[in-house]
Amino acid sequence: MKSQSTESRIAQLCIEHGLKMTGQRRVIARVLSDADDHPDVEELYRRASALDSRISVATVYRTVRLLEEKGILERRDFGGGRARYEATEHGRHHYHLIDVDNGKVIEFEDPEHEELMRRVAERLGFDFVSMRLELFGKKRPQTAQAGKAPQAAKRKGAAS
Amino acid sequence: MKSQSTESRIAQLCIEHGLKMTGQRRVIARVLSDADDHPDVEELYRRASALDSRISVATVYRTVRLLEEKGILERRDFGGGRARYEATEHGRHHYHLIDVDNGKVIEFEDPEHEELMRRVAERLGFDFVSMRLELFGKKRPQTAQAGKAPQAAKRKGAAS
């Protein structure tokens, strides 16, 4: 039985990967564990700073890069010029539908998908490591869904 | 019957979209039409310059951005820090498998896929605009396929 801990889920993974757990990493790990969206570095820095002001943005960059290399995080590009991050999922994957009119991100699942991709990788002689799937769409006018001031997505700085 | 033209395929699309066809755009359009890989701006600039030296990199940036907005090009992120471009395909889509050990990109098809994604978009109340699918994998040692000096992929500057 695994002893319960006060560490966040991601902090646990860091430990399992043999990383030195500094105060800063613990804070960043908690922020990442609590996030249910796709923050960029600037946003992670903002949230981490709120918990502990002794954190620099350079450390956030170094940490997300490290965690990505360890496979704990995955980097996404939703087209706002900044990389965005979310925890790697094992098993139940989800994907992203980006509304091209406002940059909003909607998550969706598609259970068959990963198995499909594993087979593709295998057919090509590769072991599956990870994947990204981004779907871009335009909200359909349609059913009693009044337009909510559709504003063109700026190129820099899209939303969650 | 469509009259045959000396314009490249992409140049034709530019015209159909009502874009003013300058000499620079024609050259860039030709380079893009001829490319069967995924060049970044620097590479496009290199190829375009070889055809006509009176082109600046700023114009390449402006042009790919314009063509992406028109839906003529699609931007890709294969993790080298620079955006890469390829012509939008209608119908027979292809996807990308990136070898995590050396950054090489392998294309593959998966005919069911687009239809699958169209249905997902529809289910969520969106019209399908485009999609990206990137698969990351590690070459399987296996069958009489001797290792070809697997060198870790640098973070900046991956290959074709």
Add this chain to the structure above:
DNA sequence: TTACTTGCAAAACTTTTGCGCCACG
């Protein structure tokens, strides 16, 4: 003609890094 496009160079941004100090293990 006239609005749009280009080249050039500077600016804007995101991300990485060198260095001296600090802290986890």
Add this chain to the structure above:
DNA sequence: CGTGGCGCAAAAGTTTTGCAAGTAA
């Protein structure tokens, strides 16, 4: 204690932009 991490500020790298001049339609 020693190796590795941190903050700071500078550097590096990519992409955008202001402006004056040129060009397609």
